[in-house]
Amino acid sequence: MGEPWCRRRSTSATLTQVTWDERMRARRTAGFGVPYNYAGQRYDPVPMPPQITAIAGDARTWTGHPFNNCLANLYETGENTMGFHQDSYDGLVAGSSIAIFSLGAARRLVFRSLDREHRTELTLEHGSLLLMTAVTQLGWAHAVPRDPAAGCRVSLTFRWFDPQTAGA
Numbered sequence: 001m002g003e004p005w006c007r008r009r010s011t012s013a014t015l016t017q018v019t020w021d022e023r024m025r026a027r028r029t030a031g032f033g034v035p036y037n038y039a040g041q042r043y044d045p046v047p048m049p050p051q052i053t054a055i056a057g058d059a060r061t062w063t064g065h066p067f068n069n070c071l072a073n074l075y076e077t078g079e080n081t082m083g084f085h086q087d088s089y090d091g092l093v094a095g096s097s098i099a100i101f102s103l104g105a106a107r108r109l110v111f112r113s114l115d116r117e118h119r120t121e122l123t124l125e126h127g128s129l130l131l132m133t134a135v136t137q138l139g140w141a142h143a144v145p146r147d148p149a150a151g152c153r154v155s156l157t158f159r160w161f162d163p164q165t166a167g168a
């Protein structure tokens with residue numbers, strides 16, 4: 001297997017150069033673009049590296065709108081997770097989507113109905129792009145559960161914040 005892909009400089013110079021934020025216990029994160037208050041943490045404005053800007057451009061071709069923020073999540077092993085939550089669309093441009101681009105190991109994204117009666121799931125493969133509108137959050141929470149067999153993964157989550165209010 002060799003080194004995890006995200007530690008190999010040749011695989012992704014951009015991601016190996018990221019300074020990861022360690023304030024969260026479950027995984028590491030990094031913010032790019034306009035400032036963002038996420039899960040109780042403030043991410044100051046950081047220029048989006050060209051490679052991440054290029055992926056934002058690809059996402060734009062599917063959504064028809066730009067993205068001015070990227071929150072990257074580093075799941076170094078399958079022990080790194082994201083708990084059940086509903087995404088906030090506060091501050092996002094009305095009608096815009098959140099785009100999740102996946103790199104590295106495949107992980108499950110599990111959706112659970114708010115009454116906890118129903119579950120469904122997707123596998124987020126390397127190179128996949130998932131688009132979620134605010135409607136996706138109605139009645140459902142989602143999570144990336146533990147997966148002991150999984151290797152290193154990065155998700156790039158793109159948002160389009162209203163530039164007038166971003167980071168307020």
Ligand SMILES: O=C(O)CCC(=O)C(=O)O
Pocket residue numbers: 073082087100109124142143144155157
């Ligand atoms: O890492 C992932 O794919 C999950 C991202 C996610 O659920 C979120 O940003 O709300």
